Amino acid sequence: MRKAINHLSKADPILRAIIGRVGTYRMEYGPPEFHSLAESIIYQQLNGRAAETIFDRFTALAGDPVTPKGILKLTEAQMRSVGLSKQKSSYLRDMAERAARGELDFSKLHELSDEEVIRHLTQVRGVGEWTAQMFLMFTLRRPNVLPTGDFGVQTASKKHYKKRKLPKPATMEKIARPWEPYRSVACWYLWRSLDLKTK
Helix, strand or coil: CHHHHHHHHHHCHHHHHHHHHHCCCCCCCCCCCHHHHHHHHHHCCCCHHHHHHHHHHHHHHHCCCCCHHHHHCCCHHHHHHCCCCHHHHHHHHHHHHHHHHCCCCHHHHHHCCHHHHHHHHCCCCCCCHHHHHHHHHHCCCCCCCCCCCCHHHHHHHHHHCCCCCCCCHHHHHHHHHHHCCCHHHHHHHHHHHCCCCCC
8 A cells, every 4th residue: 555655645746745634544445245235325325324324224134244135035115114215225126136146246346347347236226337436446445446426536626626616527537647556545535635624
């Protein structure tokens, strides 16, 4: 990780200042499996605390770790009882059915390129590019992911790179060019920079 920090600090003076203020890199990773993607779906568009509560209730019924079999044994009413919307319940069921049929294979993901992983995961209803990118970063530990549509990354880029509005994907790509091949690490620092009280 020292190599990544050194590269980013040399390549981008703005990021060097952010790294200096944020401090040690502490990305928390999840295991690369079905359970992590189920968690990502449940966490979509919810704040951390609410999502955590729903996920804990869900695993109490489905089992921990979450498996396709665990989801498929649940009724619609049981899924709704833990706070899942009808839409998210359908996403989880779709994912479980695809995994049970062998269409979704987590054991092969580490062999695939980032683009191939995104294509493989987005076949599941409710899994868009952003969710697949978060899976690449936090579960498969890919070092060079740039989620151009992520609100936190956009907000931090607007603030630190003095943009008048949230940068569009092409602008984000341009800002991030010097970060390669460690764009995931740079994004983690941008997210953390939003927690700092200083300007």
